[in-house]
Amino acid sequence: MFPLDADVNKHESVLATDKAPKEKFCVTWKQPYVVGAGLQNLGNTCYMNATLQCLTYTAPLANYMLSQEHSQTCCPLNTCMICILQAHMIRALQHSGKVIQPLRALVTGFHKYKQEDAHEFLMFVLGAMLNSCLPGHKDLDPQDENTSLVCQLFGGYWRSQIKCLRCHGISDTFDPYLDISLDIKAAQSVQEALKCLVKPENLDGEEAYDCATCLSRVPATKTLTLKTVPKVLILVLKRFCDFTGVKIGRVVQYPECIDMQPYMSHQNTEPLVYVLYAVLVHAGLSCHSGHYLCYIKAGNGHWYEMDDAKVTPCGITSVLNRQAYVLFYVQKSELNGHSIGFSHYADVNKHESVLATDKAPKEKFCVTWKQPYVVGAGLQNLGNTCYMNATLQCLTYTAPLANYMLSQEHSQTCCPLNTCMICILQAHMIRALQHSGKVIQPLRALVTGFHKYKQEDAHEFLMFVLGAMLNSCLPGHKDLDPQDENTSLVCQLFGGYWRSQIKCLRCHGISDTFDPYLDISLDIKAAQSVQEALKCLVKPENLDGEEAYDCATCLSRVPATKTLTLKTVPKVLILVLKRFCDFTGVKIGRVVQYPECIDMQPYMSHQNTEPLVYVLYAVLVHAGLSCHSGHYLCYIKAGNGHWYEMDDAKVTPCGITSVLNRQAYVLFYVQKSELNGHSIGFSHSQGVPSWEDADVNKHESVLATDKAPKEKFCVTWKQPYVVGAGLQNLGNTCYMNATLQCLTYTAPLANYMLSQEHSQTCCPLNTCMICILQAHMIRALQHSGKVIQPLRALVTGFHKYKQEDAHEFLMFVLGAMLNSCLPGHKDLDPQAENTSLVCQLFGGYWRSQIKCLRCHGISDTFDPYLDISLDIKAAQSVQEALKCLVKPENLDGEEAYDCATCLSRVPATKTLTLKTVPKVLILVLKRFCDFTGVKIGRVVQYPECIDMQPYMSHQNTEPLVYVLYAVLVHAGLSCHSGHYLCYIKAGNGHWYEMDDAKVTPCGITSVLNRQAYVLFYVQKSELNGHSIGFSHCEEQSLLEVADQDMGAQQRELHRPSNMQVGESCGHKEDSATKEITLDQWKILQQQNRPKSEFNIRKIEGTLPSNGIMIHPSKYRVGMRKNHTEKEIYLPAQCSKDTGHLPCVVTELSCGKMCCVDD
DSSP states (O other): OOOSSOOHHHHHHHHGGGGSOGGGOOSSOSSOOOOOOEEOOOSSOHHHHHHHHHHHTOHHHHHHHHHTHHHHHOSOTTTOHHHHHHHHHHHHHHSTTSEEOOOGGGGTTTOOSSOOOHHHHHHHHHHHHHTSSSOSOTTSOTTOGGGSHHHHHHOEEEEEEEEETTTOOEEEEEEEESSEEEEOSSOSBHHHHHHHHTSOEEEOGGGOEEETTTTEEEOEEEEEEEEEOOSEEEEEEEOBOTTTOBBOOSOOBOOSEEEOGGGBSSOOSSOOEEEEEEEEEEESSBTTSOEEEEEEEOTTSOEEEEETTEEEEEOHHHHTTSOEEEEEEEEGGGSOGGGOOOOOOOOHHHHHHHGGGGGSOGGGOOSSOSSOOOOOOEEOOOSSOHHHHHHHHHHHTOHHHHHHHHHTHHHHHOSOTTTOHHHHHHHHHHHHHHSTTSEEOOOGGGSTTTOOSSOOOHHHHHHHHHHHHHTSSSOSOTTSOTTOGGGSHHHHHHOEEEEEEEEETTTOOEEEEEEEESSEEEEOSSOSBHHHHHHHHTSOEEEOGGGOEEETTTTEEEOEEEEEEEEEOOSEEEEEEEOBOTTTOBBOOSOOBOOSEEEOGGGBSSOOSSOOEEEEEEEEEEESSBTTSOEEEEEEEOTTSOEEEEETTEEEEEOHHHHTTSOEEEEEEEEGGGSOGGGSOOOOOOOOOOOOOOOHHHHHHHHGGGGSOGGGSOSSOSSOOOOOOEEOOOSSOHHHHHHHHHHHTOHHHHHHHHHTTTTTTOSOTTTOHHHHHHHHHHHHHHSTTSEEOOOGGGGTTTOOSSOOOHHHHHHHHHHHHHTSSSOSOTTSOTTOGGGSHHHHHHOEEEEEEEEETTTOOEEEEEEEESSEEEEOSSOSBHHHHHHHHTSOEEEOGGGOEEETTTTEEEOEEEEEEEEEOOSEEEEEEEOBOTTTOBBOOSOOBOOSEEEOGGGBSSOOSSOOEEEEEEEEEEESSBTTSOEEEEEEEOTTSOEEEEETTEEEEEOHHHHTTSOEEEEEEEEGGGSOTTTOOTTOHHHHHHHHHHHHSTTOOOOOOOOOSOOOTTSOTTOGGGOEEEEEEHHHHHHHHHHHOOGGGOOGGGHHHHOOTTOOOOOOOTTOTTOOTTOOOEEEEEOOOOSSOTTOOOEEEEEOTTSEEEEEEO
16 A cells, blocks of 8 residues: 555654664673662662663663763763763673662752652653763764664654545654553553554544545544554553542553554564563552652563662562553564564565556556647745645646646546545646746645645655545546555556565575555665665665574574565656755755666566666756755756746746756656657757746745734733733643733734624634634633633644643644634735734744855745744853854855856855744744753743844844743643743733732743743834833833832931032933932921922922932832832922932832932
8 A cells, every 4th residue: 555645754764763773782681691789779769760770671772881882982971871871780780789879960950859750760861862972873973863872772653644534535644752651541451551542533523634635624533553663662551640640559461472563553464572571660659659669670581679779589470460650671573583483474465466556557648748738837936835836847747647637537527626636736737738938826725734834845745745646536547446546546657566575595485575655765875876876775685683584484583685676667757865864854965966867677676688768857856955944946848848947936948957967856757668769859958047046936925924904913002901810720731821821911912802803704703713812812801810711612623631832832823823714804815824913913034045155146045934943952041042043054065055156066154034023023942852852941041122133134223122021931841741831911011920820920030030931022113102111221220129129128328418519410320329218218308398399299390400300110020009109309408518419219119219319
């Protein structure tokens, strides 16, 4: 079966782990070590001792640590977790019968001198190892996590498959894991819990699936299975309630050997057996108390109970009857031949399925153009859709596909025109070919369910289209069985079969396996040409040692050879050059040679004297540094035999010479044996025009935001709302509450929601996120002092009854608002994203500029954003992280720039800056490791006011100031646990801490010293002059005094006596600020002020020319409601000493007076 909607790049990344030198990790003990040392309890460290013992007796990890290979090349021995763990394991294994003290460096940053969770500590250690200086092999790329020590031993991939029950389309998602958590509430055994985990789930009602083919929410089934499994399998029994920590104390049965084959994505007759070697046990009533110990199987094959310093032999029977918390298994198939005896047989059914392709009427598809079509239309860029445009152009000029689409045979019998990808693609291709010289807009239905409003991968989109076509109502022929994929349009044109042949070197028996493909991925790391990469692909591989073949005839593991060849080839051959690192997305930028005609005969299973020639007709090119950015274009050969460069709307003639010297990503060939004799040789030499690298359509889309009526959104509060309601925690929903509070106090959004303009014209109130959020915000702001329950519709489709990530939920809400029925204005085009509510408030554009250092040419690319993610690994402040983000990057060596003017790879600089900024700026501090979720816990400084001008594309003398109004905080050790809360600035200008239902006033000083995760700023230039006073130095000083002196001790007044009466009052910037107590001030008032002259209502009339008045800001932080503001004038003393000038004293919230003297 072909992968349908699967993410092929992800699927390939899953298999990337196989490329690491697996022989490095022997899963059996190289030496029969007896049990090692016990571990001393340092004070509530039983959780650490039990976890370390389980890791110590993990055979493949122990073998590697005992070899000391890592420490020989690693420098920072004191900070590298692999080095620290290596030192511990060697000591433990070499001190049998003794008690040693664990290294304190193992828990640095984790242990808080109280009982911790053993599973969390295990994830902490694995995460720290993953981040260590070398990932397990000194000859591997340190950036490639899939080749790290941790991922090779403990890492696997989930496959989440959703099947639409209406169109039967399938969508696959692959996610990594280091352990498997099992729900044991209703399960009596581990096997039963695993069955529940992979049991198909029905998606219906509110949980209905948004099908990209049906273009509606329809019933579906969701199935979670294991795509790949690791050498070491960690099963975690979820014994503790997430909220209360109460424990499920009953014994859950677990076997000594477990077969994981029933839970795999691809079922096989051969069992996939794992053997138990360690059990971590918790004894107690909750996660907050109790005791941890473990049972391990040593290198001599005997079981031992490890209870801190106590080491006791035991039997397997007692091991299997414990309250297990974490189970450790090692793959039995990885063990030596004496420990496994499963026989392998050839898959005959697969072999028969290969021949099924011959049954389809292949003559239906003519591979030459039936009409000599000239080049068709260019395609408009809809905003980061260059990947789609380039892919569609390559498919449009696939002659056999174009002939079939132009015949319109499929649409004549297909009913659901709007949901069938073949019908949609047919409509597009006919329009494109019949509108030569024009620019058309691609049908949005082509990317429904795929496009996420950002740069996507062209190869992934190609597989998405072919998969959707494979699922369409008719597979290409109205007289064929729709369920038979091998006879479908896609499989007949693009499908072939691999033959994987294993030959035993002892009995010379042969085992064949046949697997389908739609494209061929080529590893180009060491290859200079496509032919060289193909040779490496079909080169025989020796299977020996741990990789030895388990021969069904010899009944043992024996040396063998494995050879991959092509059993059958398609009419249209797609070759994918693997330019991007699976994990990081970094690109291999050098040019790989590819021919105009290629002979595929040397790579076939059955060699023939006749060549099997394919002719190039399309080249898809990526220009950029990684898969996350850059630009896609393509070169195609039209029906008239001429080559053209297709760069979105721009169509330019070119010659074959320029086509063959590009950074090709995907190559499209058509079989020459299918062509007529006269139709090969279309390589006409033509003049090559200059390459314009700038994406004009993208640049225009950046400016589209200016067309919306921006005055609609006032960024100051139209009404001075006090703080609203607290939010009830519905069970692990602190992430939602904190996010909703930050959005609720986003002034321009709140003003718009309170106007209820949107709901007056929106019909589907129950499905529109803007309507739902509007209802929530109005309730929250109008119920000050109360606690309300958030609407459950806010998290429908997101909340899984566990702790989620607040930033992910924020993006979920903004994305749902973006997809709502009206984009923010009833008079705007709903398809114009740039004029939507979300984009006008939160959206901006990046500018990525590459400058050639040889010809000084400049290429600009523009990408949209809703938030800015900041790397804080090496940054101490937000400003420092922003500087690193916009710091120019040198492109040289392998990363050299392919300059279109110089026509060669040359040194260049790449600079990322902000082209446009939004009204509301969201800064995300990247605190969590992508793979393990381990958190960077230190405080990163962030200001109350930030100037974004230094990070803009066009520098200006005027500052571009943003003012902080909300801070979302995460408290905890990882993204999988902890607690979310936030700090917001209400409409009255005061700050409050919002912790679920609890609402507490606070000061700006405490706000600026938190472990911020997401920062919310509003553009100061948009504010009214009277509503923000941060530009006045006097107010800043008063704010600091008001915040610092709250509840401080009173001090005495000291006043100077050497001042002259004639001195000017104009030098008030040099004035000294003195403090007096309220009682002292009253005494001065009574002694020195004529009561008849003072009138608080007419302060101007009694203020002399030499007096100075200080007005406290009405936005003072920390001010309580009962602290009223008073402006009091203290006139000159009526004494003989005329050296004292009159002053104005302002009563602060603490009850002190501030006296200003000249």
